[in-house]
Amino acid sequence: xxxxxxxxxxxxxxxxxxxxxxxxxxxxxxxxxxxxxxxxxxxxxxxxxxxxxxxxxxxxxxxxxxxxxxxxxxxxxxxxxxxxxxxxxxxxxxxxxxxxxxxxxxxxxxxxxxxxxxxxxxxxxxxxxxxxxxxxxxxxxxxxxxxxxxxxxxxxxxxxxxxxxxxxxxxxxxxxxxxxxxxxxxxxxxx
Amino acid sequence: xxxxxxxxxxxxxxxxxxxxxxxxxxxxxxxxxxxxxxxxxxxxxxxxxxxxxxxxxxxxxxxxxxxxxxxxxxxxxxxxxxxxxxxxxxxxxxxxxxxxxxxxxxxxxxxxxxxxxxxxxxxxxxxxxxxxxxxxxxxxxxxxxxxxxxxxxxxxxxxxxxxxxxxxxxxxxxxxxxxxxxxxxxxxxxxxxxxxxxxxxxxxxxxxxxxxxxxxxxxxxxxxxxxxxxxxxxxxxxxxxxxxxxxxxxxxxxxxxxxxxxxxxxxxxxxxxxxxxxxxxxx
Numbered sequence: 001x002x003x004x005x006x007x008x009x010x011x012x013x014x015x016x017x018x019x020x021x022x023x024x025x026x027x028x029x030x031x032x033x034x035x036x037x038x039x040x041x042x043x044x045x046x047x048x049x050x051x052x053x054x055x056x057x058x059x060x061x062x063x064x065x066x067x068x069x070x071x072x073x074x075x076x077x078x079x080x081x082x083x084x085x086x087x088x089x090x091x092x093x094x095x096x097x098x099x100x101x102x103x104x105x106x107x108x109x110x111x112x113x114x115x116x117x118x119x120x121x122x123x124x125x126x127x128x129x130x131x132x133x134x135x136x137x138x139x140x141x142x143x144x145x146x147x148x149x150x151x152x153x154x155x156x157x158x159x160x161x162x163x164x165x166x167x168x169x170x171x172x173x174x175x176x177x178x179x180x181x182x183x184x185x186x187x188x189x190x191x
Numbered sequence: 192x193x194x195x196x197x198x199x200x201x202x203x204x205x206x207x208x209x210x211x212x213x214x215x216x217x218x219x220x221x222x223x224x225x226x227x228x229x230x231x232x233x234x235x236x237x238x239x240x241x242x243x244x245x246x247x248x249x250x251x252x253x254x255x256x257x258x259x260x261x262x263x264x265x266x267x268x269x270x271x272x273x274x275x276x277x278x279x280x281x282x283x284x285x286x287x288x289x290x291x292x293x294x295x296x297x298x299x300x301x302x303x304x305x306x307x308x309x310x311x312x313x314x315x316x317x318x319x320x321x322x323x324x325x326x327x328x329x330x331x332x333x334x335x336x337x338x339x340x341x342x343x344x345x346x347x348x349x350x351x352x353x354x355x356x357x358x359x360x361x362x363x364x365x366x367x368x369x370x371x372x373x374x375x376x377x378x379x380x381x382x383x384x385x386x387x388x389x390x391x392x393x394x395x396x397x398x399x400x401x402x403x404x405x406x407x408x409x410x411x412x413x414x415x416x417x418x419x420x421x422x423x424x425x426x427x428x429x430x431x432x433x434x435x436x437x438x439x440x441x442x443x444x445x446x447x448x449x450x451x452x453x454x455x456x457x458x459x460x461x462x463x464x465x466x467x468x469x470x471x472x473x474x
Contacts, residue, residue, distance in 0.1 A: 016243065035375040039387050067384060070236050071375035072339035076349060085340075092240040106383040114237035114379075118249070122231040124200040133382060155420060159205070162459040166204040173229035174252065181248045184291070188244035 009056040009094075016090045023080040024048045030074035030084050040064040041103075044074050044084055051087060060095045064088075066104035097189050109137040119182045122172030127165055194306070195257045195298075196224035197275075199268035199412070200232050206268075206412035208456035212441040213267055213303060215450040220307075220315050227256055227264070233274040236379050248290040250278035255294045267303040267441075269411035270378075273336035275300045276343045302337055304410040304440060308354045316361060321449040323363025326471050329438070330369045330404040331355035332395070334414040338373055349373065355408055355440055362447040369402040371395055376417040385421075392417055393425045396433050405467055406436040408443060415439060419461050436464030446473060 014021060024045070031043035041063040042050070050059045059065065065088055074084035095102055102108050113133035117124045134140040143149040159165050172178070202210035217224050234249035254275060257264040266272050281288045283296035307316075331352075338349040346352065350373065356366040374395060377388040395418060399407050409415045415437050422433040437460070446453050446468070454474065457464050468474040 035391060036377070036380075036387060038390070039384070067380070067387065069335075069375050069378050069380055069387075070240070071335040071378070073335070073375070076340045089239050089246075090243075093242060096241055104383065107380075108241075110379065110383050111237035111241050114235065115241060115245070118232040118234065118238075122229075123203075124232050124235075126200070126204045130382065137383075151424065158461055159420070162461070164205050164207055164459055170200070170203060172231055174231045177252060178231045178249070181245065181252065181290075185242045185244040185248065188242065 010051060010054045012094065013051050013087060013090050017083045017086045020080055020082045021048060021052065021087065024052070024082055025080070027079060029077050029079065033073045033077050034068075035071060035073065036067050036069050039067045044068075044088075047091070048082065048084065048087065051091075059091055060098065060100075061103055063103045065091045065095065066102055066107040106137040106139065109133060112136075115182075119179060120175075121169050122175040122178045123170040125166065125169040127167065128169060192221060193223045193225055193262060194301075195227050195260055195262045195264045197227050197230055197253060197257070197264055197266040197271060199266060199271040201268060201412040201416075205416050206439075208442065208459040209267055209412055209415070209439045211452060212439055212445045212450075212456050215452055216307070216441045216444045216448065219319050219445075219448050219450060220312055222312075224265070225260075225262070227253060227260070230256070233271045235270050235274065239274070239277075244290060246274070247278050247281045247288050248292060250274045251282060251290050251292040251294055254278060254282070254298075254300070255292050258294055258298050261298070263299040263301060263306075265301045265303055265306045267410070267412070269302065269334055269336040270413060272300070272302040273344065276345070280343055302410065304337070304354050304358075307441075307444070308358060313361070316444070319448045320362060322447055322473065324359070324443060324447055324473060325363055327364040327443075327468075327473065328367050328403065328405045329359050329364050329408045329443075330367050330399050330402055330406075331359065331372055332407050332409045332414060332418075333373050334409065334411050335373065335375050335378075337410060355410065358440060359408060359443070362443055364443070367402050367404045369398055369404065371398045376414045378413055378417075381413075381417055381421075385424075388417055388421060389425050389428060392421055393429060396422065396425065396435055399435055400433075404435075405471075406438055406464065408438050408440050410440050422462055434462055436460065436462050436467055438464065 031045045068088045072085045110133050113129050117129040239246035282294045333352045338346045341349045359366040377391045381388045419437040426432045
């Protein structure tokens with residue numbers, strides 16, 4: 001286990017979330033209230049400690065940063081006003097920029113499909129986004145193998161019949177401006 | 192009364208009945224919703240999980256359009272609301288972020304629930320009630336982003352919010368206490384880790400049942416979708432059967448107001464609420 005990792009890593013996180021992170025006294029309140037802690041391999045208070053110890057690889061390769069549902073319970077209840085949910089955001093951002101495979105690879109693939117949909121049409125088109133996600137994440141292949149695709153098709157048909165699936169992509173007059181925002185965002189990466 | 196309206200992407204798809212009921216209810220209350228011209232997606236959790244600039248600039252574009260228009264901005268989606276409020280704070284605080292999009296914070300950003308619960312509408316709402324929701328026992332489900340974190344949402348009661356409970360009582364229904372008002376539904380993990388969604392929503396459904404509620408009332412398209420569309424799967428997994436209708440609060444308002452189209456909205460749900468309402472003599 002690395003004790004002192006990439007010094008620059010901790011600074012990047014602190015710059016983004018504020019110096020309150022140094023005041024963490026490991027009270028576990030974030031971990032106790034986290035609704036998805038059962039699916040995590042590191043609890044939120046451990047992530048904060050690891051960040052302060054500069055353990056870059058340890059936190060970036062964790063499952064925790066991807067199963068975090070961004071519900072903000074930790075941030076809301078932290079007695080020291082540490083923006084814990086924002087720490088998770090920054091870690092997800094840094095991990096995605098690294099280009100390495102995530103511990104939960106489907107989550108960043110979902111984010112990409114979601115953002116690609118915005119970039120293309122200015123708004124999310126649920127059908128296109130889900131199609132891209134299931135193809136690129138390998139979910140489609142998996143479900144074809146296990147037969148689980150039948151459940152998805154069943155649910156899809158039910159939703160379609162109830163008018164809940166918009167077939168045509170949305171029309172947004174602001175697409176050009178949105179594309180420009182995406183171009184600018186490329187220049188504002190963390191690392 | 193005129194306000195700028197930001198529907199959000201899901202109102203064009205999975206949350207269609209939310210949009211339809213909002214339109215009907217606002218019409219009844221003489222509120223003119225002016226859809227923000229050329230609005231674009233707020234970026235939701237994918238933007239803030241991926242790139243800080245995107246997470247501010249995507250909502251900022253919409254805030255800027257609304258500010259130019261000079262009217263308060265109302266959105267029915269808890270995620271859009273949360274992203275707008277976070278961007279508002281980022282763009283106007285002391286160490287403000289510059290994304291090259293002007294926004295000075297001169298307009299209010301409101302969630303539809305907060306907006307319709309304003310004191311100025313309370314008399315109108317009471318006058319419009321034709322069919323009180325008698326005997327309907329409901330638990331209020333606020334979820335996460337409508338209330339958390341309070342320094343972003345400016346919510347006064349984030350652990351035990353009251354707006355939905357008060358509204359249900361005002362409409363003649365019975366607001367039942369339960370401890371899961373602000374628990375998480377799992378949000379967008381529904382596509383990537385559906386097992387987590389099953390567990391979180393199974394707990395919510397179990398608690399609603401334990402509280403002896405007839406239904407759950409929401410103010411968020413993602414909460415409604417996660418709770419409504421997965422009941423069969425969760426039931427199959429746990430060997431039980433769930434049949435708990437999940438309403439948008441505006442659907443209950445429209446029902447109490449006797450708005451046309453109520454049956455059509457309710458017909459879009461996966462767990463059909465009509466048998467429950469028929470048994471209570473409400474439709």
